[in-house]
Amino acid sequence: MTTLSARAVLLDMDGTLVDSDAVVERLIGEWARRHGLDVDRVVRLSHGRQGHEVMAELLPDRPMEQNHIENRELLARETVETDGIVAIPGAAALLTALADVPHALVTSATLALARARMRAAGLGVPAVAVTADDVTESKPSPEGFLRAARLLGVPGSECVVFEDSRAGVAAGRAAGATVVGVGAASADYGADHVVNDLTDVTVGDDSLSIHLLDR
Structure with missing residues (x-):
């Protein structure tokens, strides 16, 4: 003790x-696959961090505003999809x-x-x-x-x-x-x-x- x-x-x-974990892995996994990224790596990098910062790290060549837009979309789904x-x-x-x-x-x-x-x-x-x-x-x-x-x-x-x-x-x-x-x-x-x-x-x-x- x-x-x-x-x-x-x-x-x-x-x-x-x-x-x-169940919700995060499902929604982050969908986002990762849509962008051709390794799901396990994206989930691992996302743990404890804000989504737009992780997106910027994974997709450094696209405008930051797009990261904010997609992060807001993810947050909206996460707020209502709470099963599990x-x-x-x-x-x-x-x-x-x-x-x-x-x-x-x-x-x-x-x-x-x-x-x-x-x-x-x-x-x-x-x-x-x-x-x-x-x-x-x-x-x-x-x-x-x-x-x-x-x-x-x-x-x-x-x-x-x-x-x-x-x-x-x-x-x-x-x-x-x-x-x-x-x-x-x-x-x-x-x-x-x-x-x-x-x-x-x-x-x-x-x-x-x-x-x-x-x-």
């Missing part, structure tokens, strides 16, 4: 609180335990998409949420985490971040936070600690300590 002390908790959404979205084990209990602790959602999704996915998973959106609508750069930039920390009145170095993706872990570390990787794969991304899922996380009675079954 590992015990962390923190003044605030910052939570990623997809892959951390919500399992949206479920909560990560332990997510609901953790959010309940954090009710009296400063915490925020930090996601590369838009606010509309975050609300749709959290609702589909049976989870409430935290009162403080930093989304793609609030930042100029997506993860691995630390902008989202640093903004959330400021909104909570806490330095990034006194936050614990829960993340599952390579880009998200890098963003959390760049923000100066202690990063807990969710899922075995996050062990390869440089997370400070790793849990299998959120059932391995409990919040202490003093509301300032987080206990992990660190893997």
